[in-house]
Amino acid sequence: MRKRTFLAAATALFLAGSIGSTAWAADKLKVGFIYLGPVGDLGWTYQHELARQALVKEFGDKIETTYLENVPEGPDAERAIEQLVRAGNKLIFTTSFGYMDPTLKVAKKYPNVHFEHCSGYKRDKNMATYSSRWYQGRFIQGQIAAKMSKDGVLGYIGSFPIPEVISGINATMLGAQTVNPNIKVKIIWANTWFDPGKEADAAKALLDQGADVIMQHTDSPAAMQIASERGKPAFGQDSEMIKFGPKVQLTSVMDTWAPYYISRVKAELDGTWKSEDTWGGLDTKMFQMAPYTNMPDDVKKMAEETQAAITGGKLQPFKCPVVDQDGKTVPCEGGDHLSDKQILSMNFYVKGVDDKMPGK
């Protein structure tokens, strides 16, 4: 018991210490953020932080922002969110899937405060959700990867086998198959979002086993850096990682939350904030593709054309018929493509993935 008390006390101290320092003023709108990692992670949290900075630039002294970084998912998150409420924040962004239930709990307790939860599916009158259609970017990456791979074997580092990551793998494969129907993918699950050493080891293992393009769905630039060392093309994740692979990064799906954050804060200031579900694609600029680099002009042209087609709504990555890896056609619930619900709960591999899904 004693140990646990220490831990709890220590965590509380740590949380208290990590509040970004801001001076309180009475008439400003206070906007709070809960971050999963450190703001300097160069990935997921960093991109949210960039968007927060964009808010400050946009609204100046009309708003006041505060963030808590390194907040673990789970019960601690609830305390952290409540802390932001008590400090007078009226609009609170909780920026990781695991904050879903804690956010909902606090939202029920404080009906006058507005909450925005990233990448979850539970909503309430005062709790909106937002996420991005990253799979669109993955489809483009799949096409590029298939063009760039000499041996037709892609290496994919996954974090956890959750629908978001699985739909990413599937979109990659569907994109790749438009170029090379026999493309193969090797998948390694790191079972972590962030462990540079392990991500590097996974990248090494994939390359040693004959994969010649590296793609990742984990957060650090470690895999990119290994690919760079070995001179093999790779894709960044969450943010621009070209610095870690100047000669090998092909592109990167970059989270750019600023436009969304600005529109939501504006709504809050105007008194028009409503609880909504926003799932932004390439057309909303909630994520963007990093410049297409280190590839021949024809590949670049293809990527740009695909991007334009997806942005314009002419191309659906999950266009029916979608066939799963056992050869069964997946029911088509969204007209001529899979419905959002099907993509958000995806738990099967598409045909061509020669790997068993963990736990299936």
Add this chain to the structure above:
Amino acid sequence: MELAEAIILSVLAASTPLLIAATGELVAERSGVLNLGVEGMMIVGAACGFGAAWLSGSIFVGALCGIAAGTLMSLIFAIMALGLAVNQVASGLALTIFGIGLSGLIGAGFVGERITSAPHLYIPGLTDLPVIGRIVFGEDAFVYFSLALIVGVWFFLYRTRSGLILRACGDNHVSAHALGYPVLRIRLFAVMFGGACAGLAGAYLPLAYTPFFIPGMTAGRGWIALALTVFASWRPGRLVIGAYLFGAVTILQLHAQGAGIGIPSQFMSSLPYLATVIVLVALSRARTGGSTAPAALGTVFVPDR
């Protein structure tokens, strides 16, 4: 064969930071001090080591700064746990939390920068030997140093008088004190050695493993080193087995996944822990039939004056 070579090279790289950090902790614990701050000392070593290497352009300077930073961190712990006789568990945990925050602050200016990683040994002829060439003669300096370090620690603990005295302090500080040995001073040196090793182990990550710094990049390796010390029943030989076994299973499970053998990845990810615990526990039961923890481990010592 090429694949086997690649796997072994990855295993050595993955195991080295664990081995270095655990060696330091082993010495500290053998003197009777439980320092749970390994993770914190490592991450500060990583931040300072990377910063110094980036500014100076020298991996060696980086490694030295990592060692210095780890030692300074351990001194904070020593002031609390030895000087003020504060509970060791509490001060160790505090050190880790402090270290994680401090490293973020120190490293903030270096995030996103790159360095060239530590060079690997190259001896014409020997390094080119098939299969074993690169494994035996083509490592970076950290790998060779970690092996020399553990042999040195073994020799010190079991073959020198000073080592015997250090172990005596860990087993019964009252008797050691009664015999006239400066228990607190010996423990201070042991804690500083532990800090130096943790700092070096931390510095290894951004200097040789993944040559950039990111907050939190130790990702729990300090805790694994702590656990290894315990499961190796505080013996240098078993520590080597434990560290390399852990590294080996970590890398092998990644390869097994890549090869698509169809065992759930969640289970595979837990394998390194399972395998290491089972092997080391079996080893210690077969040889000694029970716990060999230093008897005074974790207890506070206040000399009567």
